Amino acid sequence: MDxxxxxxxxxxxxxxxxxxxxxIGFTLIYRVLTAVNFAHGEVYTLGAFATLIGAATFKLPLxxxxxxxxxTGALAGWGIERAAFRPFRRYADEASxxxxxxxxxxxxxxxxxxxxxxxxxxxxxxxxxxAIPQDYLLNQPVRLGPVGVSSGELVIGGxxxxxxxxxxxxxxxxxxxxAIRAVAxxxxxxxxxxxxxxxxxxxxxxxxxxxGALAGMVVSLAYGSVQSYMGxxxxxxxxxxxxxxxxxxxxxxxxxxxxxxxxxxxAGIFVPSAWTEMVxxxxxxxxxxxxxxxxxxxxxx
Amino acid sequence: MSAALLEVRGLSRRFAGLLAVxxxxxxxxxxxxxxxxxxxxxxxxxxxxxxxxxxxxxxxxVRFAGERIDGREAGEIARRGISRTYQNLRVFPDIxxxxxxxxxxxxxxxxxxxxxxxxxxxxxxxxxxxxxxxxALERFGLTAQADALAGNLAYGQKKMLEIARAMALGPSLLLxxxxxxxxxxxxTLALADLVRALxxxxxxxxxxxxxxxxxxxxxxxxxxxxxGRLIADGAPPAVRADPAVRAAYLGDAA
Amino acid sequence: MPRPAVVLLALxxxxxxxxxxxxxxxxxxxxxxxxLLTVILAVALNLLTGTAGxxxxxxxxxxxxxxxxxxxxxxxxxxxxxxELVLAGAAAALAGWCVGVALVxxxxxxxxxxxxxxxISFHATVLNWGELTRGPMGVxxxxxxxxxxxxxxxxxxxxxxTALVCLACVWVAHRLTHSFYxxxxxxxxxxxxxxxxxxxxxxxxxxxxxxxxxAMMAVAGVLYAHSNRFIGPDNFVLLxxxxxxxxxxxxxxxxxxxxxxxxxxxxxxxxALRGVGHLRGLAFGAILFASILLLxxxxxxEVRTLAWMRRALAAGGWGRAGRxx
Ligand SMILES: Nc1ncnc2c1ncn2[C@@H]1O[C@H](COP(=O)(O)OP(=O)(O)OP(=O)(O)O)[C@@H](O)[C@H]1O
Ligand SMILES: [Mg+2]
Numbered sequence: 001m002d003x004x005x006x007x008x009x010x011x012x013x014x015x016x017x018x019x020x021x022x023x024i025g026f027t028l029i030y031r032v033l034t035a036v037n038f039a040h041g042e043v044y045t046l047g048a049f050a051t052l053i054g055a056a057t058f059k060l061p062l063x064x065x066x067x068x069x070x071x072t073g074a075l076a077g078w079g080i081e082r083a084a085f086r087p088f089r090r091y092a093d094e095a096s097x098x099x100x101x102x103x104x105x106x107x108x109x110x111x112x113x114x115x116x117x118x119x120x121x122x123x124x125x126x127x128x129x130x131a132i133p134q135d136y137l138l139n140q141p142v143r144l145g146p147v148g149v150s151s152g153e154l155v156i157g158g159x160x161x162x163x164x165x166x167x168x169x170x171x172x173x174x175x176x177x178x179a180i181r182a183v184a185x186x187x188x189x190x191x192x193x194x195x196x197x198x199x200x201x202x203x204x205x206x207x208x209x210x211x212g213a214l215a216g217m218v219v220s221l222a223y224g225s226v227q228s229y230m231g232x233x234x235x236x237x238x239x240x241x242x243x244x245x246x247x248x249x250x251x252x253x254x255x256x257x258x259x260x261x262x263x264x265x266x267a268g269i270f271v272p273s274a275w276t277e278m279v280x281x282x283x284x285x286x287x288x289x290x291x292x293x294x295x296x297x298x299x300x301x
Numbered sequence: 302m303s304a305a306l307l308e309v310r311g312l313s314r315r316f317a318g319l320l321a322v323x324x325x326x327x328x329x330x331x332x333x334x335x336x337x338x339x340x341x342x343x344x345x346x347x348x349x350x351x352x353x354x355x356x357x358x359x360x361x362x363v364r365f366a367g368e369r370i371d372g373r374e375a376g377e378i379a380r381r382g383i384s385r386t387y388q389n390l391r392v393f394p395d396i397x398x399x400x401x402x403x404x405x406x407x408x409x410x411x412x413x414x415x416x417x418x419x420x421x422x423x424x425x426x427x428x429x430x431x432x433x434x435x436x437a438l439e440r441f442g443l444t445a446q447a448d449a450l451a452g453n454l455a456y457g458q459k460k461m462l463e464i465a466r467a468m469a470l471g472p473s474l475l476l477x478x479x480x481x482x483x484x485x486x487x488x489t490l491a492l493a494d495l496v497r498a499l500x501x502x503x504x505x506x507x508x509x510x511x512x513x514x515x516x517x518x519x520x521x522x523x524x525x526x527x528x529g530r531l532i533a534d535g536a537p538p539a540v541r542a543d544p545a546v547r548a549a550y551l552g553d554a555a
Numbered sequence: 556m557p558r559p560a561v562v563l564l565a566l567x568x569x570x571x572x573x574x575x576x577x578x579x580x581x582x583x584x585x586x587x588x589x590x591l592l593t594v595i596l597a598v599a600l601n602l603l604t605g606t607a608g609x610x611x612x613x614x615x616x617x618x619x620x621x622x623x624x625x626x627x628x629x630x631x632x633x634x635x636x637x638x639e640l641v642l643a644g645a646a647a648a649l650a651g652w653c654v655g656v657a658l659v660x661x662x663x664x665x666x667x668x669x670x671x672x673x674x675i676s677f678h679a680t681v682l683n684w685g686e687l688t689r690g691p692m693g694v695x696x697x698x699x700x701x702x703x704x705x706x707x708x709x710x711x712x713x714x715x716x717t718a719l720v721c722l723a724c725v726w727v728a729h730r731l732t733h734s735f736y737x738x739x740x741x742x743x744x745x746x747x748x749x750x751x752x753x754x755x756x757x758x759x760x761x762x763x764x765x766x767x768x769x770a771m772m773a774v775a776g777v778l779y780a781h782s783n784r785f786i787g788p789d790n791f792v793l794l795x796x797x798x799x800x801x802x803x804x805x806x807x808x809x810x811x812x813x814x815x816x817x818x819x820x821x822x823x824x825x826x827a828l829r830g831v832g833h834l835r836g837l838a839f840g841a842i843l844f845a846s847i848l849l850l851x852x853x854x855x856x857e858v859r860t861l862a863w864m865r866r867a868l869a870a871g872g873w874g875r876a877g878r879x880x
Pocket of ligand 2: 345346347
């Protein structure tokens, strides 16, 4: 195959991995609450801004930026849950946790919170694209046989895989992970066996948001700049990944995220790059209308 | 025209591995009040869902007034004259009692965008819908609550509201799914009278109910389901004496 | 004529213009016109999101379509705005019907995201299809309102054109909301399956409402293009959809009067706090958030306004007199 096409595929897969990591946050929340967190994109943006502040303002070494971003993500997740979701969860039974009224109220409240965060960042940083200092950037060219990519794209792919592995480990091996899976599988049963639903929900938001923030960090390091609206398009693609992946399936969301990334970069071969944005929406509408249960029907986990 | 208003022939409904309704056949004649009983999970609600067109059958047929209706769209079946209530209350909680009932009347007389936009065109139909709504509200003792949010009604009133809404559709066959569940003794007695009265006025009714004394007292005939199969069909005393029925209920209780 | 109609006509066609004339302030006139324009958007979105319960973020799609249609038609072919109102409204209704039929089957959040995707795609299209839309530069020099030789470009003409169209849209919303048609739509919103079992056609009703809402948005877009005289992609970003949604939520989902009130508040309050224009998005986000949390039924709740309208309407049919009391 043509090296150019291979290149596009590699870039697409790496971008797709970031969609996948962001999509995980959606999927986890959807599994537990059947709700969607519309402020999730801003968590990604916050991760990128935390990276910028750590690098440019505090001049922290790269290894120290990571905990900063993790803390930002966890805090953001906790805050979103507290402000936009908890107030509507007055009764902790399944019917009210998953009722339509609650779903729609949290949709609006998280949307509103996302707008507030986005606009606040926009005002604070004057809406400009801000550059990450040169020496933090991951943009050395790397050759893998016929394929030339940047180190950033490799790191995105590698880091995403590592995050997904860590998440899998967390869900399978830790107490919190087991509780999350129990609640996702059977909310009432989990409640009866003494699991504190509120804590699990907070954990889900924190974990999903840490992943989202780290995705924002890696992308900002790979592409070198951050902006207050950067989360908006990513979050929709992540949502599309969740839908195509079958709503509740983590492997499905990951596969769909990569699929979207690859589809975009392949489309970039044929149409001007400005139009590749539309690929995800076309996929979204197509999936919602013709495959409302998603492309992939995976089992549990 | 045959005397049977509703004919169910070899009707089955399968969920994954489970046969919830298993080759059930029975008839309901015009003006009859038929009790449909059976232990929990017998398939009574599923049978209603299939008859009302809210679920396609896996096999078999349903005839209403002589015509096949199985597999038809729920809205069409409703407009042909089958109306139902729900075991787990499904009133529209965030609109008023009046609006709840008027939805049934609107379904009967039809609404259209164009008529709504052109004043004058809608007047006769609006008046008919209003009259049907007001009539149903009065009949079921909800006039005083007309402007209240349906979600704020007391439980017994919500049950009445469901029946009022179903009746506003002007059905010839009414399917009642456990209307007495959760009602106190006085309310249950009043309900029994009401159901009987509706029947006397010519309405055909199928009543699913766990309150055996009520069913035995008011029904003309009783059909018994167990694990999806029809195990008895006859007059109340005969059904009460039927060993198969006793076994089904005792097995259920054990 | 029912009392509320008389009051509304007098207010919009006599009282407000008189006050504007007395004030003699072109800025106030422009603001009043902007309020009426936003009222159209809010009333249209309220039909869809309030009455039919479909949370949509695609306001800018049909609004933008109307605006671009008006701008390009009038600049390229010299059409009159009256023709554009009809053309854009009809085209949007048709497009809205097709999109609506496809989208109404989606459950709440999926509908919201699909419409969000539409809004972002629309913005990308306007931005990138430079040959047609003149891309990021936008379209300048759009003529003002004219009917033949009759020049309506002044504040009074602009105001009256907007007010009349706004009244027409409010009237349509009123007919669809305060009628048994509205009751049927509300039933479809509450529980599609039950509504269907009552002989209604919930999906058809929702698609119809979607089409009507699209037409109203497009009509507002036509007015916007001719009154602003300039349009660009930045006027049609997702945030603008969220602003209209905020107006509807603050006013009270499902209440026509509430939507109008919400629109007025959201246009006038930021103007009152002058010099903080850049805080607009932030303020609206905060208002939306506070409203959902503290006042989920809005300033004028649906139940209350419906009960009030039923009392106010004349005898027969939907109005209270139809109920023998
Ligand atoms: N939508 C569904 N999907 C899968 N299984 C179903 C569904 N609806 C009903 N069932 C199953 O079909 C069987 C019959 O249920 P149904 O609700 O018809 O019983 P029922 O006679 O109405 O019982 P009850 O007296 O408790 O109301 C049950 O085992 C139930 O679990
Ligand atoms: Mg049942």
